[in-house]
Amino acid sequence: MTASTLERDSERYLAISTGDIHYHDVGEGPVVVLLHGSGPGATAWSNFGPNIEVLSKRFRVLAIDMPGWGKSYAARVRERDHAASLGEILDGLKVKRAAVVGNSMGAVTALAFAARNPDRVTHVVTMGAAMAGQQMMFGPADGPSEGLKVLFQAYRTPTPEAMAKLVDVMTFGAGNASEEVATERSKNTLKYAQHRENFVADLDERLPIILNPPTPAEIAGISVPVLLIHGRDDRVLNLEHSLRLVSIIQNARLVVINRCGHWAQLEHADEFNRTVTSFVAP
Numbered sequence: 158m159t160a161s162t163l164e165r166d167s168e169r170y171l172a173i174s175t176g177d178i179h180y181h182d183v184g185e186g187p188v189v190v191l192l193h194g195s196g197p198g199a200t201a202w203s204n205f206g207p208n209i210e211v212l213s214k215r216f217r218v219l220a221i222d223m224p225g226w227g228k229s230y231a232a233r234v235r236e237r238d239h240a241a242s243l244g245e246i247l248d249g250l251k252v253k254r255a256a257v258v259g260n261s262m263g264a265v266t267a268l269a270f271a272a273r274n275p276d277r278v279t280h281v282v283t284m285g286a287a288m289a290g291q292q293m294m295f296g297p298a299d300g301p302s303e304g305l306k307v308l309f310q311a312y313r314t315p316t317p318e319a320m321a322k323l324v325d326v327m328t329f330g331a332g333n334a335s336e337e338v339a340t341e342r343s344k345n346t347l348k349y350a351q352h353r354e355n356f357v358a359d360l361d362e363r364l365p366i367i368l369n370p371p372t373p374a375e376i377a378g379i380s381v382p383v384l385l386i387h388g389r390d391d392r393v394l395n396l397e398h399s400l401r402l403v404s405i406i407q408n409a410r411l412v413v414i415n416r417c418g419h420w421a422q423l424e425h426a427d428e429f430n431r432t433v434t435s436f437v438a439p
Contacts, residue, residue: 163203163210173245176230178245181220184213187279188255190243191220192263193227194368195366196323196418197312197353200227200341204260205428208347208433219255221246222266223266231351234359234368240269243300247277256280256437261394265289265370268402271383272375275288280437281383284429289370304393304419310358315346319370321384328418329390329439383409384436386429388417 158220169182181201193204201220202209202222212218222229224237238290247255259267265282271278302311307326311319320339328335346353359366383406387399396413403411413424414433422429 159419160206160210163299164206167209167266169229171246171249173243173249175224175232175236175242177402178224178242178246179222179228182250183209183218183220186216187437187439188252188259189216189218189433190247190255191218191258192223192239192243193221194261194263195226195421196261196308196327196342197315197356198320198345198349200345201435202436203338203341203345204263204420205404205422208422210433211430215438216256218299219246219250219252223263224260225352225355227345227349227352231349233355234364234366237368238396239266239367240273240369243270244274244277246378253277254279256282257431258282258284259286259401260284260299261287261419262367264288265367268379269369269371269375270380272371272415275380275414276380280381281379282386282433283383283399284386284421285386285388285394285396286399286402287370287375288401289367300336302393302395309360310361311342311344312353315343315353317343318345319343326392326418326419328424329388329416364404373405376402377407379406380408382436384410384432385411386421386432387411387413388414388419388421388424390417391419393419 168185191205192198216408220316224232255269264286271281304326317378322343324335385399
């Protein structure tokens with residue numbers, strides 16, 4: 158089965174209290190939920206395309222377009238609570254417990270969900286996580302990082318050229334796939350125009366990307382196994398974020414990957430797939 162066929166055949170929709178959710182459902186076994194980041198044109202498949210089929214050989218993979226992205230319903234930041242939505246999604250799919258894997262914004266959601274629903278989570282895996290509300294010593298202290306500035310501009314002007322800059326800053330070296338990824342992101346951003354307009358409106362109002370992120374006290378209370386993966390060369394969210402997280406989560410370990418940016422699951426897909434499978438497998 159080709160990747161495009163698997164993408165199409167695994168598509169599902171689920172109605173929750175706030176709107177319709179689009180997701181992919183692949184494989185059988187213990188449930189692994191994949192949560193994408195906040196970039197323009199981001200979808201579950203664009204963030205986890207090289208991972209879904211491999212992980213589905215051992216797990217039931219649920220890759221979700223979160224509210225405000227992809228084919229899921231449009232929402233402003235004040236209308237979004239991704240951790241609460243994830244609970245509704247799992248309820249609707251009759252999933253009692255799952256491993257939650259998140260990149261960037263999805264990492265924050267994974268940590269929030271695990272902190273607030275400890276009985277529903279078996280493992281947490283983050284890539285390029287943020288430690289919300291903490292002053293950074295080595296990253297930008299008084300404004301957005303280089304990567305976030307490029308991300309914000311790509312939302313405002315979603316041209317292939319802007320997306321190429323986004324791919325460049327998100328990765329250590331995107332290689333031959335960079336043009337393809339940039340084109341896909343540009344098309345997705347233009348296709349889901351309401352999502353882009355909402356995000357830009359939130360930027361203009363200086364609203365946060367994520368509403369109600371987990372507090373340090375909540376994060377420190379997470380007791381399930383947590384795997385923090387961070388690119389040594391992440392220009393979006395500095396490695397310091399994961400260093401702080403591993404210092405306060407009692408059952409956490411940190412994997413730092415050299416020559417890797419913000420998208421570890423894409424840049425180092427084989428290593429990511431092996432590591433997550435080993436960490437989550439019973």
